[in-house]
Amino acid sequence: MVIKDIPLRERKQSKTRLAIHDASMRLLKKKHLAQIKVEEICEEVEISRGTFFSYFPRKIDLLYYTIRLWSIEGGWLLSKTPENERGIAFIEYMFKWCGRSMKENPIIWAEFMALRVFEPRTIHNLNINNVSMVTQTDKLLRFPDKPGIEDIPEGTVVTLFRENLEMAIERKELPGNTDIDTVLISLTSILYGVPTMMSGYTNYEKLLEEYERQLNIFWTGLKTTRMEQTDNAAP
Numbered sequence: 549m550v551i552k553d554i555p556l557r558e559r560k561q562s563k564t565r566l567a568i569h570d571a572s573m574r575l576l577k578k579k580h581l582a583q584i585k586v587e588e589i590c591e592e593v594e595i596s597r598g599t600f601f602s603y604f605p606r607k608i609d610l611l612y613y614t615i616r617l618w619s620i621e622g623g624w625l626l627s628k629t630p631e632n633e634r635g636i637a638f639i640e641y642m643f644k645w646c647g648r649s650m651k652e653n654p655i656i657w658a659e660f661m662a663l664r665v666f667e668p669r670t671i672h673n674l675n676i677n678n679v680s681m682v683t684q685t686d687k688l689l690r691f692p693d694k695p696g697i698e699d700i701p702e703g704t705v706v707t708l709f710r711e712n713l714e715m716a717i718e719r720k721e722l723p724g725n726t727d728i729d730t731v732l733i734s735l736t737s738i739l740y741g742v743p744t745m746m747s748g749y750t751n752y753e754k755l756l757e758e759y760e761r762q763l764n765i766f767w768t769g770l771k772t773t774r775m776e777q778t779d780n781a782a783p
Contacts, residue, residue, distance in 0.1 A: 551692075554685050562685040565603050567593045569617075572610045576656045581607060608667070609681075611659055612674065616682045617690060619703040624694050626708065635716035636767065639709060643739065643759045646705070650743055651752040661740050675706045709735050722771065731770065738762050 551559065571592040575584045586607060590600050604610055622642065629638055650657045664671055673679045684698040691697040709732055716722045722731075742758050 551685075551688050554688070558683070558685045559689070562683060562689050564593070564595065564599070565613075565686060566690055568595070568600060568603055569610060569613055573614065573653075573656065576659065577653060578655075580655055581611065581659055608663070611656075611663060612670070612679070613681050614656070615660065615674065615704055616702045617686075619705070619708060620682060620687060620697065620700050621691065621694070622705075622708050623700040623703060624691065624697050626711070627696070627700065635712050635719050636721050638712045639716075639735065640760075640763060642705065642708060642712075643763060644756055646739060647752070647756045647759055650755060654752065657743065661744065664740065671704070674702075674704050677702060677707070705739065706732055706736060726770070734766060734770075738766065 568589060571589050572581075572584065574592075575588060584607070586597055586600055590597055593600075604613070622645070626634065626638060633641075646657075670679070680702060682702055687697045687700070710728060713722070713726070713728050713731055717724055717726055717728075738759070742762055743752060743755060746752065746755065746758070
């Protein structure tokens with residue numbers, strides 16, 4: 549699929565949706581979502597309040613749309629990653645990718661963390677892909693330099709973690725009896741918990757180093773625990 553083959557109306561709608569998103573993300577670099585008025589976004593994009601709410605029924609939906617765009621880009625990167633760099637290696641890459649983004653956009657990530665606390669059901673629906681927010685046209689306009697991006701499904705960090713955990717088990721990087729759902733809780737706890745325990749969302753200078761330390765501890769403990777269980781169960 550190429551942009552020129554998409555009806556003009558669809559292209560205009562996607563451009564407006566992305567423009568609203570981009571304006572809100574620029575504002576979120578300076579203040580929290582609750583402090584941003586819809587009128588501020590509308591003024592920057594030059595649209596009416598009615599137009600804004602026709603694209604994003606709730607202001608908070610801007611954050612969910614951001615999560616979806618991020619996951620699509622992550623899914624595309626995974627699709628282009630050599631087989632030997634998937635599994636645990638790609639999960640560790642994701643932590644570095646997220647860590648760099650947190651350092652550049654601490655307020656946005658603080659908002660993501662708050663979503664998990666205040667809207668767990670919506671997050672769950674995103675994780676199981678019960679919510680679709682990004683059109684193929686959105687994908688093509690947002691990522692014009694990524695061929696095939698229109699075929700990448702929406703997801704979240706959890707869906708990307710899950711896919712790579714399955715690969716890690718298949719490649720025997722992790723024991724075959726690894727409980728993926730339990731590991732997902734641990735990985736997301738590290739992802740969101742480590743920056744929470746650091747300098748109040750403001751100083752992430754050592755975040756990547758801390759992620760690496762925590763992941764090393766986690767992988768070592770997981771492999772040791774699971775292998776011990778396997779050995780004890782053997783006849």
